[in-house]
Amino acid sequence: MNDIDHRVLGNKLDLFHQQEEGAGMVFWHPRGWMLYCVLEDYVRARMRRAGFREIRTPQLLARSLWEKSGHWEKFGAAMYSLADAEEGRALCLKPMSCPCHVQVFNQRVRSYRELPVRYSEFGACHRDEPSGSLEGLKRTRAFVQDDAHVFCAVSDIESEVGRFCALLRDVYADLGFPAFTVALATRPASRAGSEQTWDRAEQALANAAQAAGLEFDVLAGEGAFYGPKLEFHLMDSRARSWQCGTIQLDFVLPERLEARYVNERNEHERPVMIHHAVLGSMERFIAMLLEHDDGWMPAWLAPEQVVVTSISDASVGYAQQVSQALEDAGVRAVLDGRAERLEKKIVDAREKRVPFLVVVGKKEASERMISVRQARDGTQLEFGLAQGLAYLSGKGVLPRGAATA
Template identity: 50%
Template sequence: MINVTLPDGSVRQYEDGASPADVAKSISNSLAKAALAAKVNGEMYDLNRPLEGDAEVAIVTARDKDGLELIRHDAAHVLAQAVQELYPDTQVTIGPVIEDGFYYDFAREAPFSTEDFERIEKKMEEIVDKDYPIIREVWSKDEAIETFKKIGEDYKAQIIDDIIPPGDPITVYKQGDWFDLCRGPHLPSTGKLPKAFKLMKLAGAYWRGDSNNEMLQRMYGTAWGNEKDLKAHLHRIEEAERRDHRKLGRELELFHLQDEAQGQVFWHHKGWTLYRVLQDYMRRRQLENGYREIRTPQLMDRAFWERSGHWDKYRENMFISSIEEEDKVLAVKPMNCPCHVQVFNHGQKSYRDLPLRLAEFGSCHRYEPHGALHGLMRVRAFTQDDAHIFCREDQITEEVKAFCDMLRSVYSDLGFDDVVVKFSDRPDVRVGSDDVWDRAEKALRTAADATGLEVIHNPGDGAFYGPKLDFILRDAIGREWQTGTIQADFNLPERLDASYIAEDGNKHRPVMLHRAILGSFERFLGILIENYSGAFPMWLAPTQVVVATITSDADDYAEKAAETLRAAGLRVEVDTRNEKINYKVREHSLQKVPVIAVVGAREAEEGTLALRRFGSKGQEVLGLDETAEKLSDESTPPDLKRANA
């Protein structure tokens, strides 16, 4: 008999040779029907694979993360079978699961087209309807190579020959007459695959990712546990496309990019206004929290970056300049932290000076491959809301807590209240001793616990000089963005000889806390544009009010009204063009201006404004002074509202 321990801790006995399917059936018919696979002692198993002895067993369904990965894996196999049945001249290569879906690389002389998708999807549904049992077989390496070569699958034969060690068994999965090399596990049959899949796009891909090899055709798809989840995913994609910051950047005249300055942004007036409003807000918040703003050089000698450790770590991403007559190599700074240590080192520091919080809107440059560039989200030139806190070890908890409070307040002001925190510890490639890392990790984890943060452990993803807390915010359509960070660094102060005079009269090394809330301004503005779909809250909007005239008789009053609103601190434009008012309203609504103030002969005579809000069909008529007071209050940044309350 076999003893099986279930997730609730209960133990059941089964006959030798029992499978996870038998376990599921013994629990309930509904579980047996929903079961897709099982976790046996933490390893994924096919439902019908016999248990090899006493085991901990958890049944996997479509509701589980592992179940969803299994569905996507099987969808890839069903795709490959469908393609080969429709296009017999096609060879299959690899077909892994990826985020939100899967892909399969095919070798075929004739190109596929997205117009083929409907036909392929129909064939996939037929394969599901035929409910082929999915059978696991174990072959020898020689048998597998010979079989795949015999059916013309040269790529599969090459994978087996290159990757599988001699003597190792190979698992092959069959569904009907079709089979593929695979570790598994898989669903019990093709009929278990929900028909909640869709082919999404085509791309080219080199065999084995090597540009010297043949070009294959990659077919991407998505698969979900049910039709509802598929529709929700497709809706998110549509929303993401509608909110694409590159598209909105053009339409709202915020910025543009061009080949002559790859990875660098041309900010237009409206976009730069948005940039400055956000930067001014962050400057006030940092001053309010005891930071001293500084400015450091863009170019530093190579020897400096070698001392800091960044040359070895980041050289391939650094832009280099040389001065021949001085025989020097200079690097454009990829980050600000070593420069901030130089400011700290200028003049002797005492324990009474700590904590010292130095902030810089630091311009940095990093070489990113052309293919990695993506609008504002991935650039080569960017500015960070960067700061470094130099403190004693016993001040870490208090400083981390103050930072976390500030970060949550900033995110809330900007419309993000759903934030996840990850704790990342030592990576494989790092500087500093294990003892130093032990102290740094303990200090940061203790600080995180003291703030009451719910922290997800993210092993091995720390910075090369220290552990970190990363803050991931969720936007209006549920996407996650890693933005803020605070990192405990015991190593860089040592490498760059930073010290302070402690109470005992001796020199001690400060701890250096690297921190950012927005991260890159460029990237965060891209996130903001997409989160709000370009319809910014009043205080952030580049143009807050447009005064639009109905007739030319109201032109003088429109200018007077605009001056009154500007005097109240509002960003105002005037539209006195010889166009119909409906055309003007529509045009400024497309620009997502929060308030359009319409004026005609009556408004000029009565000293009023007819206010139309973005997204609202109605209008509100107010006196000019009342409008100025009301809109001025609405447009006041949240931090200034709190200060004035």
């Protein structure tokens, strides 16, 4: 493993670890979990602004649901299952959230006036991946998907795909990926649904992608078993392509799981189901970000944004005041009051990839000032305390569009 492998960075930056007793699972440390939560909260806010309502669905469900949806036949070998001795039935840990979202939609009679119905979930999933395929955060047995599903009429497909493409563009740009490539993955050899259904779905998704201004290649045979999909590929700083976001068009699961709404003619009609993901697996996306940025997260995403360090014991009290004032202003700050040389503290902050270092000594304490150092390039600025707090809180806010509606 090289120095910019996310597993090396995860250890060096004290973000997470993995061990044999939980093969394919992740032990998140405080710094890593903060990074995870900030990223999740950012995506959550963007999804809310895009009209999605967040839900939460069970981890363990009867195998009969997965059989009905077709997932057991397709993915059964990779699903964790167990027997419920008391009820005498088989249960499975969910490998994905799609059938669960249909259950929420199905809980009452829906009118065409309600459509589109948009759900999102940070769905915890489990898949029994082969041990030889496990690779840090990139491929795990337990992971979280930023799942989203839209239930809509056929006439809504184009506008819903366009809505989500706009969301993807903004999110990727905020995360440092202003450009992406797109592929249309078509019917696989093993699939559900008739040829006529696939013809209809592939044409509808291609038309919607073109209407959204997307140029795409065709990946023949790479679609999901229930429908075609658009794959969004990001290029990292090492010129590697990562498939992240997806938009999948599905006429099959609504039929299999009996989703319906009442149309304008007072007749029952099947909705179209559009599957969405912005990042895909949260764990895998964090791995990509770490390697893309060599661990230097943008300031708004960094688990710790500022280290406040004292030059001597005499300035520790003022350093504590500055650290607390930053926390009160919404900046993630930590205090380094160790009896170490300043040079050592600067090196340690840089090693942890903390974007800013605030240095305070006797002069700063007496004049109510702070010295702000950018850890990556060493640029140093001096501010009065109020101005310094405003500067750092401005650097630490979420990017545009992230605030909740």
